[in-house]
Amino acid sequence: MTSPVNIETLAGILADAADTEIMPRFRNLGDRDVRQKTSAVDLVTEADEAAERLIKARCAEAFPDALFIGEESVAADPALLPRLAEAELAIVVDPIDGTANFAAGLPAFGVMASVVAKGETVGGLLYDPFCKDFLLAEKGAGAFLDRRGQRSRIAVANPVPxxxxxxxxxxxxxxxxxxxxxxxxxxxxxxxxxxxxxxxxxxxxxxxxxxxxxxxxxxxxxxxxxxxxxxxxxxxxxxxxxxxxxxxxxxxxxxxxxxxxxxxxxxxxxxxx
Structure with missing residues:
Protein backbone atom coordinates (compact mmCIF):
# COMPACT_ATOMS: atom_id res chain seq x y z
CA MET A 1 0.00 0.00 0.00
CA THR A 2 1.48 3.33 -1.03
CA SER A 3 1.16 6.01 1.61
CA PRO A 4 -1.21 8.85 0.60
CA VAL A 5 1.50 11.17 1.95
CA ASN A 6 4.76 11.24 0.00
CA ILE A 7 7.13 9.61 2.46
CA GLU A 8 10.25 11.22 0.97
CA THR A 9 8.74 14.69 1.35
CA LEU A 10 7.80 13.98 4.95
CA ALA A 11 11.31 12.66 5.62
CA GLY A 12 12.80 15.87 4.29
CA ILE A 13 10.59 17.92 6.60
CA LEU A 14 11.75 15.95 9.64
CA ALA A 15 15.40 16.30 8.64
CA ASP A 16 15.05 20.05 8.15
CA ALA A 17 13.45 20.44 11.57
CA ALA A 18 16.25 18.47 13.18
CA ASP A 19 18.95 20.48 11.41
CA THR A 20 17.48 23.91 12.11
CA GLU A 21 15.59 23.61 15.40
CA ILE A 22 16.86 20.58 17.32
CA MET A 23 20.57 19.99 16.86
CA PRO A 24 21.63 23.65 17.33
CA ARG A 25 19.96 23.50 20.78
CA PHE A 26 21.50 20.18 21.83
CA ARG A 27 23.68 20.76 24.91
CA ASN A 28 22.88 24.43 24.47
CA LEU A 29 19.65 24.83 26.44
CA GLY A 30 19.16 27.60 28.97
CA ASP A 31 17.36 27.17 32.29
CA ARG A 32 14.15 28.61 30.83
CA ASP A 33 14.31 26.32 27.78
CA VAL A 34 13.29 23.19 29.75
CA ARG A 35 9.96 22.78 31.56
CA GLN A 36 8.03 20.02 33.28
CA LYS A 37 4.71 18.91 31.81
CA THR A 38 3.14 16.32 34.10
CA SER A 39 6.16 15.32 36.22
CA ALA A 40 9.91 15.63 36.64
CA VAL A 41 10.43 12.88 34.07
CA ASP A 42 7.95 14.35 31.57
CA LEU A 43 9.71 17.32 30.04
CA VAL A 44 9.32 19.69 27.12
CA THR A 45 12.04 21.93 25.73
CA GLU A 46 12.16 24.91 23.43
CA ALA A 47 13.57 22.53 20.81
CA ASP A 48 10.49 20.24 20.97
CA GLU A 49 8.14 23.15 20.48
CA ALA A 50 10.14 24.92 17.78
CA ALA A 51 10.66 21.70 15.82
CA GLU A 52 6.97 20.83 15.97
CA ARG A 53 5.97 24.32 14.80
CA LEU A 54 8.23 23.95 11.78
CA ILE A 55 7.04 20.42 10.98
CA LYS A 56 3.39 21.41 11.37
CA ALA A 57 3.75 24.43 9.08
CA ARG A 58 5.62 22.48 6.42
CA CYS A 59 3.10 19.61 6.55
CA ALA A 60 0.24 22.08 6.14
CA GLU A 61 1.88 23.32 2.95
CA ALA A 62 2.76 19.88 1.56
CA PHE A 63 -0.25 17.88 2.77
CA PRO A 64 -3.13 20.33 3.29
CA ASP A 65 -5.76 17.58 3.64
CA ALA A 66 -4.01 15.83 6.53
CA LEU A 67 -4.91 16.31 10.18
CA PHE A 68 -1.74 17.09 12.14
CA ILE A 69 -1.32 15.33 15.49
CA GLY A 70 1.85 16.35 17.31
CA GLU A 71 2.83 15.55 20.87
CA GLU A 72 3.14 19.20 21.81
CA SER A 73 -0.02 20.16 19.91
CA VAL A 74 -1.98 17.61 21.95
CA ALA A 75 -0.35 18.85 25.16
CA ALA A 76 -1.74 22.29 24.33
CA ASP A 77 -5.13 20.99 23.13
CA PRO A 78 -6.04 17.48 24.41
CA ALA A 79 -9.27 17.52 22.37
CA LEU A 80 -7.12 17.06 19.28
CA LEU A 81 -6.14 13.46 20.06
CA PRO A 82 -9.60 11.80 19.75
CA ARG A 83 -9.89 13.17 16.21
CA LEU A 84 -7.21 10.72 15.07
CA ALA A 85 -9.60 7.75 15.23
CA GLU A 86 -12.00 9.30 12.70
CA ALA A 87 -9.57 11.15 10.44
CA GLU A 88 -9.47 10.25 6.76
CA LEU A 89 -5.79 11.17 6.75
CA ALA A 90 -3.46 12.21 9.56
CA ILE A 91 0.22 12.82 10.18
CA VAL A 92 1.38 11.97 13.71
CA VAL A 93 4.65 13.48 14.91
CA ASP A 94 6.98 13.28 17.88
CA PRO A 95 9.41 16.16 17.32
CA ILE A 96 11.89 14.82 19.88
CA ASP A 97 11.40 11.34 21.24
CA GLY A 98 13.64 11.01 24.27
CA THR A 99 13.22 14.59 25.48
CA ALA A 100 14.61 13.77 28.95
CA ASN A 101 17.78 12.47 27.30
CA PHE A 102 17.96 15.52 25.04
CA ALA A 103 17.54 17.88 27.99
CA ALA A 104 20.27 16.03 29.90
CA GLY A 105 22.67 16.33 26.99
CA LEU A 106 22.60 12.60 26.25
CA PRO A 107 22.82 11.61 22.55
CA ALA A 108 19.86 9.24 22.76
CA PHE A 109 16.88 10.82 21.02
CA GLY A 110 15.28 11.00 17.60
CA VAL A 111 12.40 12.26 15.49
CA MET A 112 9.37 10.17 14.50
CA ALA A 113 6.40 10.51 12.20
CA SER A 114 3.65 8.23 10.96
CA VAL A 115 0.89 8.44 8.39
CA VAL A 116 -2.57 7.21 9.38
CA ALA A 117 -5.34 6.66 6.82
CA LYS A 118 -8.86 5.73 7.96
CA GLY A 119 -7.66 4.35 11.28
CA GLU A 120 -4.71 2.36 9.93
CA THR A 121 -1.02 3.19 10.04
CA VAL A 122 0.24 3.16 6.45
CA GLY A 123 3.58 4.95 6.71
CA GLY A 124 6.31 5.34 9.29
CA LEU A 125 9.60 7.20 9.69
CA LEU A 126 12.30 7.13 12.36
CA TYR A 127 15.02 9.78 11.94
CA ASP A 128 18.48 9.73 13.51
CA PRO A 129 19.61 13.37 13.64
CA PHE A 130 23.22 12.41 14.39
CA CYS A 131 23.92 10.13 11.43
CA LYS A 132 21.13 11.66 9.31
CA ASP A 133 19.72 8.20 8.58
CA PHE A 134 16.09 7.09 8.38
CA LEU A 135 14.23 3.89 8.97
CA LEU A 136 11.08 3.95 6.88
CA ALA A 137 8.22 1.75 5.84
CA GLU A 138 4.98 1.85 3.92
CA LYS A 139 2.28 -0.71 4.64
CA GLY A 140 2.93 -3.92 2.71
CA ALA A 141 6.14 -2.67 1.05
CA GLY A 142 8.85 -3.73 3.51
CA ALA A 143 11.10 -1.75 5.84
CA PHE A 144 14.32 0.00 4.87
CA LEU A 145 17.32 1.88 6.18
CA ASP A 146 17.86 5.03 4.14
CA ARG A 147 21.44 6.20 4.51
CA ARG A 148 21.58 9.53 2.67
CA GLY A 149 19.57 8.21 -0.25
CA GLN A 150 20.97 4.69 -0.36
CA ARG A 151 18.36 2.18 0.79
CA SER A 152 18.79 -1.33 2.14
CA ARG A 153 16.13 -3.68 3.44
CA ILE A 154 16.11 -4.37 7.17
CA ALA A 155 14.83 -7.36 9.15
CA VAL A 156 14.22 -8.30 12.76
CA ALA A 157 16.48 -10.81 14.51
CA ASN A 158 16.02 -14.54 14.24
CA PRO A 159 14.03 -16.02 17.12
CA VAL A 160 15.97 -17.35 20.13
CA PRO A 161 14.97 -19.15 23.35
Whole structure:
Protein backbone atom coordinates (compact mmCIF):
# COMPACT_ATOMS: atom_id res chain seq x y z
CA MET A 1 0.00 0.00 0.00
CA THR A 2 1.48 3.33 -1.03
CA SER A 3 1.16 6.01 1.61
CA PRO A 4 -1.21 8.85 0.60
CA VAL A 5 1.50 11.17 1.95
CA ASN A 6 4.76 11.24 0.00
CA ILE A 7 7.13 9.61 2.46
CA GLU A 8 10.25 11.22 0.97
CA THR A 9 8.74 14.69 1.35
CA LEU A 10 7.80 13.98 4.95
CA ALA A 11 11.31 12.66 5.62
CA GLY A 12 12.80 15.87 4.29
CA ILE A 13 10.59 17.92 6.60
CA LEU A 14 11.75 15.95 9.64
CA ALA A 15 15.40 16.30 8.64
CA ASP A 16 15.05 20.05 8.15
CA ALA A 17 13.45 20.44 11.57
CA ALA A 18 16.25 18.47 13.18
CA ASP A 19 18.95 20.48 11.41
CA THR A 20 17.48 23.91 12.11
CA GLU A 21 15.59 23.61 15.40
CA ILE A 22 16.86 20.58 17.32
CA MET A 23 20.57 19.99 16.86
CA PRO A 24 21.63 23.65 17.33
CA ARG A 25 19.96 23.50 20.78
CA PHE A 26 21.50 20.18 21.83
CA ARG A 27 23.68 20.76 24.91
CA ASN A 28 22.88 24.43 24.47
CA LEU A 29 19.65 24.83 26.44
CA GLY A 30 19.16 27.60 28.97
CA ASP A 31 17.36 27.17 32.29
CA ARG A 32 14.15 28.61 30.83
CA ASP A 33 14.31 26.32 27.78
CA VAL A 34 13.29 23.19 29.75
CA ARG A 35 9.96 22.78 31.56
CA GLN A 36 8.03 20.02 33.28
CA LYS A 37 4.71 18.91 31.81
CA THR A 38 3.14 16.32 34.10
CA SER A 39 6.16 15.32 36.22
CA ALA A 40 9.91 15.63 36.64
CA VAL A 41 10.43 12.88 34.07
CA ASP A 42 7.95 14.35 31.57
CA LEU A 43 9.71 17.32 30.04
CA VAL A 44 9.32 19.69 27.12
CA THR A 45 12.04 21.93 25.73
CA GLU A 46 12.16 24.91 23.43
CA ALA A 47 13.57 22.53 20.81
CA ASP A 48 10.49 20.24 20.97
CA GLU A 49 8.14 23.15 20.48
CA ALA A 50 10.14 24.92 17.78
CA ALA A 51 10.66 21.70 15.82
CA GLU A 52 6.97 20.83 15.97
CA ARG A 53 5.97 24.32 14.80
CA LEU A 54 8.23 23.95 11.78
CA ILE A 55 7.04 20.42 10.98
CA LYS A 56 3.39 21.41 11.37
CA ALA A 57 3.75 24.43 9.08
CA ARG A 58 5.62 22.48 6.42
CA CYS A 59 3.10 19.61 6.55
CA ALA A 60 0.24 22.08 6.14
CA GLU A 61 1.88 23.32 2.95
CA ALA A 62 2.76 19.88 1.56
CA PHE A 63 -0.25 17.88 2.77
CA PRO A 64 -3.13 20.33 3.29
CA ASP A 65 -5.76 17.58 3.64
CA ALA A 66 -4.01 15.83 6.53
CA LEU A 67 -4.91 16.31 10.18
CA PHE A 68 -1.74 17.09 12.14
CA ILE A 69 -1.32 15.33 15.49
CA GLY A 70 1.85 16.35 17.31
CA GLU A 71 2.83 15.55 20.87
CA GLU A 72 3.14 19.20 21.81
CA SER A 73 -0.02 20.16 19.91
CA VAL A 74 -1.98 17.61 21.95
CA ALA A 75 -0.35 18.85 25.16
CA ALA A 76 -1.74 22.29 24.33
CA ASP A 77 -5.13 20.99 23.13
CA PRO A 78 -6.04 17.48 24.41
CA ALA A 79 -9.27 17.52 22.37
CA LEU A 80 -7.12 17.06 19.28
CA LEU A 81 -6.14 13.46 20.06
CA PRO A 82 -9.60 11.80 19.75
CA ARG A 83 -9.89 13.17 16.21
CA LEU A 84 -7.21 10.72 15.07
CA ALA A 85 -9.60 7.75 15.23
CA GLU A 86 -12.00 9.30 12.70
CA ALA A 87 -9.57 11.15 10.44
CA GLU A 88 -9.47 10.25 6.76
CA LEU A 89 -5.79 11.17 6.75
CA ALA A 90 -3.46 12.21 9.56
CA ILE A 91 0.22 12.82 10.18
CA VAL A 92 1.38 11.97 13.71
CA VAL A 93 4.65 13.48 14.91
CA ASP A 94 6.98 13.28 17.88
CA PRO A 95 9.41 16.16 17.32
CA ILE A 96 11.89 14.82 19.88
CA ASP A 97 11.40 11.34 21.24
CA GLY A 98 13.64 11.01 24.27
CA THR A 99 13.22 14.59 25.48
CA ALA A 100 14.61 13.77 28.95
CA ASN A 101 17.78 12.47 27.30
CA PHE A 102 17.96 15.52 25.04
CA ALA A 103 17.54 17.88 27.99
CA ALA A 104 20.27 16.03 29.90
CA GLY A 105 22.67 16.33 26.99
CA LEU A 106 22.60 12.60 26.25
CA PRO A 107 22.82 11.61 22.55
CA ALA A 108 19.86 9.24 22.76
CA PHE A 109 16.88 10.82 21.02
CA GLY A 110 15.28 11.00 17.60
CA VAL A 111 12.40 12.26 15.49
CA MET A 112 9.37 10.17 14.50
CA ALA A 113 6.40 10.51 12.20
CA SER A 114 3.65 8.23 10.96
CA VAL A 115 0.89 8.44 8.39
CA VAL A 116 -2.57 7.21 9.38
CA ALA A 117 -5.34 6.66 6.82
CA LYS A 118 -8.86 5.73 7.96
CA GLY A 119 -7.66 4.35 11.28
CA GLU A 120 -4.71 2.36 9.93
CA THR A 121 -1.02 3.19 10.04
CA VAL A 122 0.24 3.16 6.45
CA GLY A 123 3.58 4.95 6.71
CA GLY A 124 6.31 5.34 9.29
CA LEU A 125 9.60 7.20 9.69
CA LEU A 126 12.30 7.13 12.36
CA TYR A 127 15.02 9.78 11.94
CA ASP A 128 18.48 9.73 13.51
CA PRO A 129 19.61 13.37 13.64
CA PHE A 130 23.22 12.41 14.39
CA CYS A 131 23.92 10.13 11.43
CA LYS A 132 21.13 11.66 9.31
CA ASP A 133 19.72 8.20 8.58
CA PHE A 134 16.09 7.09 8.38
CA LEU A 135 14.23 3.89 8.97
CA LEU A 136 11.08 3.95 6.88
CA ALA A 137 8.22 1.75 5.84
CA GLU A 138 4.98 1.85 3.92
CA LYS A 139 2.28 -0.71 4.64
CA GLY A 140 2.93 -3.92 2.71
CA ALA A 141 6.14 -2.67 1.05
CA GLY A 142 8.85 -3.73 3.51
CA ALA A 143 11.10 -1.75 5.84
CA PHE A 144 14.32 0.00 4.87
CA LEU A 145 17.32 1.88 6.18
CA ASP A 146 17.86 5.03 4.14
CA ARG A 147 21.44 6.20 4.51
CA ARG A 148 21.58 9.53 2.67
CA GLY A 149 19.57 8.21 -0.25
CA GLN A 150 20.97 4.69 -0.36
CA ARG A 151 18.36 2.18 0.79
CA SER A 152 18.79 -1.33 2.14
CA ARG A 153 16.13 -3.68 3.44
CA ILE A 154 16.11 -4.37 7.17
CA ALA A 155 14.83 -7.36 9.15
CA VAL A 156 14.22 -8.30 12.76
CA ALA A 157 16.48 -10.81 14.51
CA ASN A 158 16.02 -14.54 14.24
CA PRO A 159 14.03 -16.02 17.12
CA VAL A 160 15.97 -17.35 20.13
CA PRO A 161 14.97 -19.15 23.35
CA UNK A 162 13.65 -17.05 26.21
CA UNK A 163 16.88 -17.21 28.23
CA UNK A 164 18.85 -15.85 25.27
CA UNK A 165 16.53 -12.94 24.53
CA UNK A 166 17.91 -9.39 24.70
CA UNK A 167 15.46 -6.52 24.65
CA UNK A 168 14.11 -3.33 26.12
CA UNK A 169 11.17 -2.39 28.27
CA UNK A 170 9.94 -0.35 31.18
CA UNK A 171 7.40 -1.31 33.82
CA UNK A 172 6.63 2.11 35.28
CA UNK A 173 3.40 2.69 33.33
CA UNK A 174 1.85 -0.67 34.19
CA UNK A 175 -0.43 -1.25 37.19
CA UNK A 176 1.43 -2.07 40.40
CA UNK A 177 0.42 -5.73 40.50
CA UNK A 178 1.61 -6.26 36.93
CA UNK A 179 4.83 -4.39 37.69
CA UNK A 180 5.51 -6.92 40.41
CA UNK A 181 4.89 -9.80 38.02
CA UNK A 182 7.21 -8.31 35.40
CA UNK A 183 10.06 -7.62 37.82
CA UNK A 184 9.74 -11.11 39.31
CA UNK A 185 10.16 -12.67 35.86
CA UNK A 186 12.90 -10.57 34.26
CA UNK A 187 15.56 -13.01 35.46
CA UNK A 188 14.31 -15.43 32.77
CA UNK A 189 15.70 -13.14 30.06
CA UNK A 190 19.33 -12.58 29.03
CA UNK A 191 19.35 -8.75 29.07
CA UNK A 192 16.65 -6.11 29.59
CA UNK A 193 17.52 -2.44 29.06
CA UNK A 194 15.71 0.85 28.62
CA UNK A 195 16.87 3.78 26.48
CA UNK A 196 14.07 6.09 27.68
CA UNK A 197 13.55 6.63 23.95
CA UNK A 198 11.07 4.57 21.95
CA UNK A 199 12.66 5.75 18.69
CA UNK A 200 15.95 4.04 19.56
CA UNK A 201 14.20 0.97 20.92
CA UNK A 202 12.18 0.47 17.74
CA UNK A 203 15.31 1.14 15.68
CA UNK A 204 17.14 -1.63 17.55
CA UNK A 205 14.20 -4.01 17.12
CA UNK A 206 13.67 -3.38 13.41
CA UNK A 207 17.36 -3.78 12.58
CA UNK A 208 17.81 -7.06 14.45
CA UNK A 209 19.75 -5.79 17.47
CA UNK A 210 17.17 -6.96 20.07
CA UNK A 211 14.49 -9.63 20.31
CA UNK A 212 11.64 -7.89 22.13
CA UNK A 213 10.22 -4.60 23.41
CA UNK A 214 7.45 -3.86 25.88
CA UNK A 215 5.67 -0.63 26.76
CA UNK A 216 2.92 0.37 29.16
CA UNK A 217 1.89 3.75 27.77
CA UNK A 218 0.65 3.92 24.19
CA UNK A 219 0.59 7.47 22.91
CA UNK A 220 0.40 7.32 19.10
CA UNK A 221 3.44 9.53 18.43
CA UNK A 222 5.58 7.11 20.45
CA UNK A 223 4.56 3.87 18.74
CA UNK A 224 2.76 4.03 15.40
CA UNK A 225 5.83 4.61 13.23
CA UNK A 226 8.05 2.12 15.02
CA UNK A 227 5.42 -0.61 15.22
CA UNK A 228 4.75 -0.42 11.47
CA UNK A 229 8.46 -0.51 10.67
CA UNK A 230 8.96 -3.54 12.92
CA UNK A 231 6.01 -5.30 11.30
CA UNK A 232 7.33 -4.59 7.81
CA UNK A 233 10.75 -5.87 8.97
CA UNK A 234 9.13 -9.21 9.83
CA UNK A 235 8.28 -8.76 13.51
CA UNK A 236 4.95 -8.63 15.26
CA UNK A 237 3.22 -6.65 17.98
CA UNK A 238 0.02 -6.88 19.99
CA UNK A 239 -1.43 -5.35 23.10
CA UNK A 240 -0.92 -7.43 26.22
CA UNK A 241 -4.36 -9.01 26.00
CA UNK A 242 -3.49 -10.30 22.53
CA UNK A 243 -5.63 -7.78 20.66
CA UNK A 244 -4.45 -5.75 17.69
CA UNK A 245 -2.85 -2.36 18.34
CA UNK A 246 -4.54 0.51 16.51
CA UNK A 247 -3.85 4.25 16.28
CA UNK A 248 -6.77 5.03 18.60
CA UNK A 249 -5.36 3.01 21.50
CA UNK A 250 -3.61 4.78 24.38
CA UNK A 251 -3.65 1.94 26.92
CA UNK A 252 -3.46 -1.82 27.23
CA UNK A 253 0.31 -2.18 27.01
CA UNK A 254 2.26 -3.32 23.98
CA UNK A 255 4.53 -6.33 23.48
CA UNK A 256 6.74 -6.48 20.39
CA UNK A 257 8.55 -9.69 19.37
CA UNK A 258 10.42 -11.28 16.50
CA UNK A 259 7.60 -13.72 15.70
CA UNK A 260 4.33 -15.10 17.03
CA UNK A 261 5.91 -17.98 18.96
CA UNK A 262 8.28 -15.60 20.75
CA UNK A 263 5.38 -13.27 21.53
CA UNK A 264 3.45 -16.12 23.13
CA UNK A 265 6.45 -17.19 25.23
CA UNK A 266 7.11 -13.63 26.42
CA UNK A 267 3.44 -13.06 27.18
CA UNK A 268 3.26 -16.22 29.29
CA UNK A 269 6.63 -16.14 31.02
CA UNK A 270 7.07 -12.41 31.67
CA UNK A 271 3.54 -11.05 31.92
CA UNK A 272 1.77 -14.18 33.13
CA UNK A 273 -0.58 -14.08 30.13
Missing amino acids: LDEMVGSGGASYFEKDLQGTIFANLHKLRIVGNYRCAQLEYWAMATGAVHFLFFGKLMPWDHLAGALIVEEAGGMFRRLDGSAYRPRHVGGGLLVATDEASWEVLSREIFGG
